[in-house]
Amino acid sequence: MVKSNDLPRPTDAELEILTVLWSRGPATVREVHSTISRRRPAHYTTVLKLMQIMTDKGLVKRDEKQRAHIYSASRPREWTQRQLAGDLLERAFAGSASSLLVGALAARKASAAELAELRKLVGEYEEEKR
Amino acid sequence: MVKSNDLPRPTDAELEILTVLWSRGPATVREVHSTISRRRPAHYTTVLKLMQIMTDKGLVKRDEKQRAHIYSASRPREWTQRQLAGDLLERAFAGSASSLLVGALAARKASAAELAELRKLVGEYEEEKR
DNA sequence: ACCTTACTACGAAGGTGTTCGTTGGTCAAG
DNA sequence: CTTGACCAACGAACACCTTCGTAGTAAGGT
Numbered sequence: 001m002v003k004s005n006d007l008p009r010p011t012d013a014e015l016e017i018l019t020v021l022w023s024r025g026p027a028t029v030r031e032v033h034s035t036i037s038r039r040r041p042a043h044y045t046t047v048l049k050l051m052q053i054m055t056d057k058g059l060v061k062r063d064e065k066q067r068a069h070i071y072s073a074s075r076p077r078e079w080t081q082r083q084l085a086g087d088l089l090e091r092a093f094a095g096s097a098s099s100l101l102v103g104a105l106a107a108r109k110a111s112a113a114e115l116a117e118l119r120k121l122v123g124e125y126e127e128e129k130r
Numbered sequence: 131m132v133k134s135n136d137l138p139r140p141t142d143a144e145l146e147i148l149t150v151l152w153s154r155g156p157a158t159v160r161e162v163h164s165t166i167s168r169r170r171p172a173h174y175t176t177v178l179k180l181m182q183i184m185t186d187k188g189l190v191k192r193d194e195k196q197r198a199h200i201y202s203a204s205r206p207r208e209w210t211q212r213q214l215a216g217d218l219l220e221r222a223f224a225g226s227a228s229s230l231l232v233g234a235l236a237a238r239k240a241s242a243a244e245l246a247e248l249r250k251l252v253g254e255y256e257e258e259k260r
Numbered sequence: 261a262c263c264t265t266a267c268t269a270c271g272a273a274g275g276t277g278t279t280c281g282t283t284g285g286t287c288a289a290g
Numbered sequence: 291c292t293t294g295a296c297c298a299a300c301g302a303a304c305a306c307c308t309t310c311g312t313a314g315t316a317a318g319g320t
Contacts, residue, residue: 011307015221030266046269046309053307067316068267078233084222085230086237089144090212097234098247100215104227105255107216114180115256117228122248125235129242141277159297176279180299183277197286198297267316276307286297 007058007075010085013050014059018073018080021060026072137188137205139217143180144189148203148210151190156202 010018020035021027033047051071054060063070073080085100093099101118110118138229140148142163150165157165163177181201184190193200203210215230216245240248 007141012221013308019222019224022193025169028301029268045268045311049270049310050308052269078236081222081229081233082236084218088214089234089238091142092149092211094149095238097238097240097244098251099211099232099233101156101227101231101248101251103206103211104219104230105251106208106212108225108227110227110255112256112259113250114227115259118231118252119249119256121228121231121246122252125240126242126245126249129245143278173280175281179280179300180278194298223305248308261320263318263320265316265318267314269314270312272311273309274307275309277305279302281300281302283300284298287295287304287312288293289295290291 003042007083009083010054010059010080014054017047017054018059018077019051021071021073026063026070028068028070030068032071137213139213140184140189140210144184146182147177147180148189148207151201151203152207156193156200158198158200160198162201 002017016036018033020032024031029044029048029051032051033042033044036042036047051060051062055062055071058074060071061074063072089095089097089100093103146166147162150162154161154165159174159178159181162181163172163174166172166177181190181192185192185201188204190201191204193202219225219227219230223233
């Protein structure tokens with residue numbers, strides 16, 4: 001058996017499900033579905049099918065010991081966020097983190113607290129560099 | 131005629147073409163193709179087909195006055211980058227710009243110059259805020 | 261034992277993304 | 291006039307994404 005370390009980039013619908021699993025922790029299809037359908041109409045079997053496919057892809061893990069299987073994200077939120085940010089960084093921003101930040105801030109004005117957070121972040125990275 | 135202001139999110143292949151158009155300026159299919167095929171094998175007609183579809187979607191504009199049509203991106207690089215960054219920000223980072231930056235920096239270590247750039251950027255935004 | 265409920269599994273359908281081969285048109289050189 | 295180079299257009303094929311309906315099964319109550 002081959003233990004491959006990289007996963008396919010999650011699609012839009014898959015990412016929505018991962019988001020639920022990350023914030024709620026391991027959950028059944030029903031729990032994920034009810035969380036999602038609070039925001040938008042969604043059929044139970046559609047969510048189920050997606051989660052089955054995600055299991056095949058390795059995006060989630062499934063515990064089948066109970067009748068209602070329990071799913072969990074196979075990678076922590078930060079890991080996947082790193083993949084996604086890195087991917088977009090290369091594909092659309094030629095690797096320039098500052099261009100990416102410009103885009104993000106232009107799209108969604110940050111609060112003062114957010115800016116302070118950013119400042120601290122950059123400071124920490126500069127610290128490491130030295 | 132309806133002048134809609136928003137465009138579909140470009141797909142991976144489409145984004146690659148836009149990247150070429152942004153850096154070279156208006157260009158023919160042949161020019162785009164030869165630029166792309168310097169990096170990876172690509173059929174001329176595949177690039178052509180994609181650019182035709184992008185014309186339908188409004189992602190690029192086409193000048194047909196010459197026999198070899200001249201294509202140009204219908205939105206400047208910054209506009210599209212803003213869309214993409216904003217989209218990912220909402221879908222994967224719950225709107226947190228600092229989380230996005232953490233992901234980007236983790237994926238691709240920034241140089242000292244890059245960090246200085248980031249620091250300046252945040253400073254300017256904080257300036258505006260006040 | 262029977263019915264209801266709550267699951268999983270599965271397949272089909274419709275849409276989209278990407279690739280590739282073929283066709284037909286224009287132009288200039290021979 | 292014919293040939294070859296270069297171009298746009300188009301359709302077919304294939305894979306992937308997403309949705310939805312249906313079938314089968316385990317569990318619990320009556």
